Each structure stands twice: as structure tokens, then as C-alpha cells.
Amino acid sequence: MAGHSPPKSPAIGRALPGHRLEIGPEAPLRLDSGASLAPAVLAYQTYGRLNAEKSNAVLVFHALTGDQFAAEDHPVTGRPGWWEVMIGPGRPLDTERFFVVCVNVPGGCMGSTGPKETDPATGRPWGLDFPVITIADMVRAQLRVLDHLGIDKLFCAIGGSMGGMQVLELAAHHPERLHAAVAIATAAHHSAQNIAFHEIGRQAIMADPDWNAGRYLEAGTVPRRGLAVARMTAHVTYLSEPALHRKFGRRLQDRGALSYGFDADFQVESYLRYQGASFVERFDANSYLYITRAMDYFDLAADHGGVLAEAFRGSDLRFCIMSFTSDWLFPTAEAKRLVHALNAVAADVSFVEIESDKGHDAFLLDEREFHATLHGFLNGTAERLGLPTGALRPLDLGDRDPGEDRIS
Amino acid sequence: MSDPRHSLPVGEVPALVRADLRLIAELIEPRSRVLDIGCGDGALLEHLVREKRVVGRGMELSQEGVNASVARGLSVVQGDADTALADYPDAAFDVAVLSKTLQATRDPRAVLRQLVRIGRHAIVSFPNFGYWRIRGSLLFCGRMPVTPSLPAPWYETENIHLCTLRDFTALCASEGILVERAFTVDDEGEPRRIRSLALANLFGQDGVFLLRKG
Numbered sequence: 111m112a113g114h115s116p117p118k119s120p121a122i123g124r125a126l127p128g129h130r131l132e133i134g135p136e137a138p139l140r141l142d143s144g145a146s147l148a149p150a151v152l153a154y155q156t157y158g159r160l161n162a163e164k165s166n167a168v169l170v171f172h173a174l175t176g177d178q179f180a181a182e183d184h185p186v187t188g189r190p191g192w193w194e195v196m197i198g199p200g201r202p203l204d205t206e207r208f209f210v211v212c213v214n215v216p217g218g219c220m221g222s223t224g225p226k227e228t229d230p231a232t233g234r235p236w237g238l239d240f241p242v243i244t245i246a247d248m249v250r251a252q253l254r255v256l257d258h259l260g261i262d263k264l265f266c267a268i269g270g271s272m273g274g275m276q277v278l279e280l281a282a283h284h285p286e287r288l289h290a291a292v293a294i295a296t297a298a299h300h301s302a303q304n305i306a307f308h309e310i311g312r313q314a315i316m317a318d319p320d321w322n323a324g325r326y327l328e329a330g331t332v333p334r335r336g337l338a339v340a341r342m343t344a345h346v347t348y349l350s351e352p353a354l355h356r357k358f359g360r361r362l363q364d365r366g367a368l369s370y371g372f373d374a375d376f377q378v379e380s381y382l383r384y385q386g387a388s389f390v391e392r393f394d395a396n397s398y399l400y401i402t403r404a405m406d407y408f409d410l411a412a413d414h415g416g417v418l419a420e421a422f423r424g425s426d427l428r429f430c431i432m433s434f435t436s437d438w439l440f441p442t443a444e445a446k447r448l449v450h451a452l453n454a455v456a457a458d459v460s461f462v463e464i465e466s467d468k469g470h471d472a473f474l475l476d477e478r479e480f481h482a483t484l485h486g487f488l489n490g491t492a493e494r495l496g497l498p499t500g501a502l503r504p505l506d507l508g509d510r511d512p513g514e515d516r517i518s
Numbered sequence: 519m520s521d522p523r524h525s526l527p528v529g530e531v532p533a534l535v536r537a538d539l540r541l542i543a544e545l546i547e548p549r550s551r552v553l554d555i556g557c558g559d560g561a562l563l564e565h566l567v568r569e570k571r572v573v574g575r576g577m578e579l580s581q582e583g584v585n586a587s588v589a590r591g592l593s594v595v596q597g598d599a600d601t602a603l604a605d606y607p608d609a610a611f612d613v614a615v616l617s618k619t620l621q622a623t624r625d626p627r628a629v630l631r632q633l634v635r636i637g638r639h640a641i642v643s644f645p646n647f648g649y650w651r652i653r654g655s656l657l658f659c660g661r662m663p664v665t666p667s668l669p670a671p672w673y674e675t676e677n678i679h680l681c682t683l684r685d686f687t688a689l690c691a692s693e694g695i696l697v698e699r700a701f702t703v704d705d706e707g708e709p710r711r712i713r714s715l716a717l718a719n720l721f722g723q724d725g726v727f728l729l730r731k732g
Contacts, residue, residue: 456607456611460594461596
């Protein structure tokens with residue numbers, strides 16, 4: 111892998127812009143594992159303004175390797191925010207009308223308490239002593255941020271992939287905290303295939319000698335190769351065969367003929383190596399273990415005697431479930447399972463499958479029909495609640511390209 | 519339902535173009551819970567939600583129709599009347615509407631049973647294959663009819679289970695489904711209450727039936 115830089119300091123979070131909520135020992139985060147977490151920090155970012163009634167708040171849940179910097183240049187990578195296409199003036203999550211909150215999940219590595227932060231009991235980085243976090247833990251932690259901001263009831267909770275899991279968890283177990291739930295490219299449980307891909311990633315990290323049984327920060331190493339391979343594997347699952355073909359085909363990288371060796375002959379190899387190498391610069395390997403585990407453990411039906419519909423019985427939320435035709439990580443069949451369950455309790459549900467060849471990552475991209483449909487759903491909800499509605503304006507990111515370093 | 523989330527404010531809604539839809543809208547009580555199956559781009563549903571303050575849900579097979587409906591603020595799922603109705607609980611809605619879709623389903627009898635199960639009432643509209651112009655087309659031209667209600671030629675029509683008003687009422691009778699009210703409509707005229715089934719079956723272009731489980 112190219113570009114070896116010194117290991118990042120575990121204190122990097124302290125220098126980040128944005129807000130921090132400190133959780134004191136008097137009210138620790140109680141986790142599904144039975145552990146308690148305190149003191150702890152939740153790092154979050156907000157966009158737009160909270161209205162006087164505190165009725166225009168939208169909670170955006172980030173995905174596996176996303177973070178709270180959803181709609182601004184990222185302070186570490188300098189790249190556009192991972193959902194700048196969605197959040198901003200005239201966008202579906204219109205910051206002229208809505209107050210958008212995005213919280214780095216506990217277990218993450220962008221300022222919220224996670225395995226690279228210091229364990230107050232030992233004075234060392236948590237490493238694998240950090241307690242296992244679940245999707246439900248993530249949601250309860252973020253409710254603490256809403257409590258802190260005085261937001262009793264969200265206008266909407268929205269997220270894709272792992273963010274969508276959090277939307278479903280919030281809607282199922284804290285329905286009094288939101289009016290509308292938008293779950294995109296997600297599922298009510300993590301499938302065996304998805305657990306399998308996560309396990310490959312985790313094994314790659316743990317097989318890297320520089321991982322040092324999770325104590326790499328003290329050892330002064332970074333498990334670059336393992337984390338990069340984890341990212342490369344995962345990245346393929348976020349794309350689709352047509353998208354890979356369109357982008358790379360079998361084209362060769364900077365050469366006219368095969369090298370008869372194991373260099374990156376093909377453009378697709380070079381691209382994946384770049385994706386792996388750049389990911390290592392912004393993400394903590396142990397966080398990757400913890401957050402993938404949280405997704406694997408998610409199974410909403412299991413909490414309700416195996417009957418998914420029971421998770422939503424009596425719900426009076428407006429649901430919007432969205433999937434993409436070429437997403438094979440969270441395929442439309444998973445979305446339909448959710449819709450069946452919601453119909454079985456006659457919930458207020460919309461379900462839209464968007465035609466796209468961009469795979470799972472489509473939820474992060476400028477897909478016009480996706481945005482127009484979502485905008486209509488949000489406008490309809492706003493109209494029902496007596497909040498202002500607005501028109502969708504074309505995206506203007508200037509000459510910046512949001513399409514390379516996706517954060518699924 | 520008093521929850522404001524479920525009803526859109528009254529607004530400017532374009533008038534319904536199809537005569538059967540105007541009649542269906544008249545048959546639906548304000549503020550009832552309505553499922554519109556085969557809701558297309560959501561024109562009827564939006565009319566009902568805004569003008570009649572109903573709690574409206576839609577189901578539509580085509581993705582373009584679903585996206586258009588959701589984009590106008592309606593609650594609509596992609597689904598097939600032949601398979602997806604089984605998901606809903608009994609009496610989930612006051613009215614289940616199936617407008618000019620029954621003849622395109624694979625199993626109209628099963629769909630009809632589902633309609634009166636999930637809706638306390640069902641409203642079904644369909645083109646009447648006993649209409650005199652259809653009979654005439656077959657009798658005098660020997661050709662499959664093409665009418666305003668059935669505009670597609672035989673080789674590309676989606677209508678695979680066409681029936682007459684008489685066929686439909688016979689099916690309802692054999693299924694123990696009560697016909698509460700029955701009408702014929704055509705493109706221009708006012709809807710007519712069906713008094714003589716024989717006359718209606720000859721002169722009615724479309725039938726609109728209000729049904730419930732017997």
C-alpha cells in the first residue's frame with residue numbers, strides 16, 4: 111500500500127469542529143451487552159436552524175464508515191460531506207426549513223467515544239476492552255443528544271444502510287420520538303451473506319501483524335494492510351457488476367499490455383488499492399470491528415418473537431422504505447420484507463424501488479428520481495404537520511466531485 | 519383519524535378525468551380509511567385525501583406510478599393486487615378500491631375475496647364486455663373490440679379476464695358478496711343506477727359496484 115504516514119493520535123477527536131455532548135458517570139450509556147459507558151463523548155454536527163417549536167428536526171443516521179460531517183467538507187479528508195447531495199438549501203433535507211442533526215455513533219472514530227479513545231479505568235486506549243455496541247445502543251445514545259437539544263419529537267429520522275437500521279430501531283422501539291421514518295437501502299436484519307462479508311473484513315484486520323491483538327496504538331503501528339483489504343472487500347459489495355464494468359471494464363492501468371506479474375495491471379485493481387489506502391487514513395481498525403459487529407447483531411424480528419410485524423404494531427408513523435434495483439447488499443427483497451410487515455399491521459407506508467445501476471452506493475449519489483421521490487414524501491409529511499414545504503432545486507457542488515470516496 | 523400526519527390539507531386538486539373515478543369519489547364517506555389498489559399516478563387518491571380528508575393508502579404495480587404518487591405526498595407501496603393484498607389484516611380499511619384493474623388480474627375471484635376481507639366495503643369498477651358496441655364489433659365485424667374503455671388491440675392488452683356486468687354479479691352471488699349499490703358510467707353522461715341488469719349490461723360502458731362481504 112502506498113503513502114505510509116505516522117499513526118494518527120487517538121486524541122484527534124478533540125481537535126475536530128462541531129459539537130460534543132459529554133455523558134457523565136451519573137447517567138451512563140447502558141448497553142445491550144450489560145456494560146455501562148461513562149464518561150463518554152458523543153460528537154455531533156448540525157445544519158440549519160431549530161425552529162421555536164422544535165418541530166423541524168431531522169436526525170440523519172450515518173452508515174458504517176460515515177460520520178457526523180454529512181453536509182460540509184470533511185475536516186480530515188477535505189472531501190465533500192457524504193450526504194451533501196441530500197442536505198442543504200433546496201435539497202430534499204432543506205436546511206432552509208429543517209434542522210438536521212447527525213451524530214457520530216458510539217464505537218466510531220470521529221470524536222465519539224470508541225475503541226481508540228482512552229479507557230478511564232486504565233489510562234490506555236480502549237482497544238478490545240471497549241464494550242460491544244449494538245444498533246439499539248447507537249440509537250439510545252443519539253436520543254441523549256436529542257434530549258440535550260430539547261427535541262422531543264423529530265420531524266423525521268432518515269438513513270441508509272446501517273443508518274436505515276437505526277431508523278427502523280428508533281421507529282420500532284421509540285415511536286414517540288418521531289413523526290416519519292425513512293429507511294433507505296437497508297433491512298430489518300443483517301443477512302448471512304452480509305455477516306460473511308463483514309467477517310472477511312474483520313479477519314483481514316486481525317490477521318495483520320500490525321494489529322497487535324488490538325493494541326496497535328500503544329505499539330505505534332497501524333494495521334494498514336488488514337484494514338485496507340477489509341475496505342476493498344466491502345467496497346466491491348457497495349457497487350454492482352454493471353457499475354464496475356462501466357467504470358473500468360477490463361481496461362489496463364497505465365500500461366499497454368499485461369505485465370505477467372501481480373502488479374495492478376487492471377484499472378479496477380488500482381482503484382480498489384486506492385480505496386483501501388485512503389480509507390486507512392481516516393478510519394480506525396478497531397472501530398471497524400465494533401461497528402460491523404453491531405450491524406451483524408441487528409435483527410429486529412428477533413426482539414419480537416421472530417415476527418417482524420410485531421415490531422411495528424400500533425405504529426402511527428409515516429414510513430418510507432426505499433431500495434435500489436442493483437443493490438445486492440441490501441436488495442429490494444429485504445425492503446419488501448419490511449413492507450409486508452408494515453402492511454400486516456396496516457401501517458402508513460410508502461415503498462419505492464429506484465432504478466439505478468450503481469449498486470448499494472446509489473443512496474449516496476445524485477440520483478434524480480430518488481431525490482425527487484424522497485422530496486415528495488418529506489413535503490407531504492411537512493404539509494400534514496403544518497411545516498413549510500419547498501421546491502427541490504438542482505444540485506450545485508461547483509466543480510467538486512462527490513463520487514469517488516464513498517462512505518457506505 | 520385525528521392525527522394530522524395522515525391527511526393532507528385541502529388544496530387545489532385537478533378534477534378527475536375518468537367518470538368512474540368521479541363516481542367512486544362520490545361513494546366514499548369523508549374521513550374514511552381507503553386503500554386504492556392499482557392507484558396509477560395517485561390522481562384518485564390525492565383527490566380523496568385532499569377533498570374528502572380520507573386516510574389514504576395506495577398500491578400500484580408500476581414503479582413509475584408508485585414514484586409519482588409518493589412524490590405527490592401520498593402513501594403508496596409497490597405491489598401486485600394478485601399477491602400483496604394477502605399481507606393486510608381483516609377490515610384494515612373502510613373501503614378497498616379497485617378501479618379498472620380487476621380485469622387485468624390473474625385471479626379475479628381471489629382478488630375479490632381479498633377486497634371484501636381487508637375492506638369493510640369494496641368498490642370495483644371495470645369495463646363491461648356486454649356493452650352493445652363490443653357485442654356489435656364481434657357480431658358485425660368479427661373483430662375483437664377496441665373502445666374508449668378498452669383501447670388496446672387484443673395482442674397488447676393487459677386485460678386478460680374481461681367480463682360482463684352479468685358475469686360479475688353472478689360471481690358476487692356465488693361468493694356470497696353483497697352488491698350494495700351498482701352503477702353504469704360512460705364517458706360523458708351521468709352515472710346511472712342499475713335497475714334492469716339486462717339493459718345495463720347492454721348499454722353500460724363501465725360498471726361501478728359497491729360491495730361488502732355477505
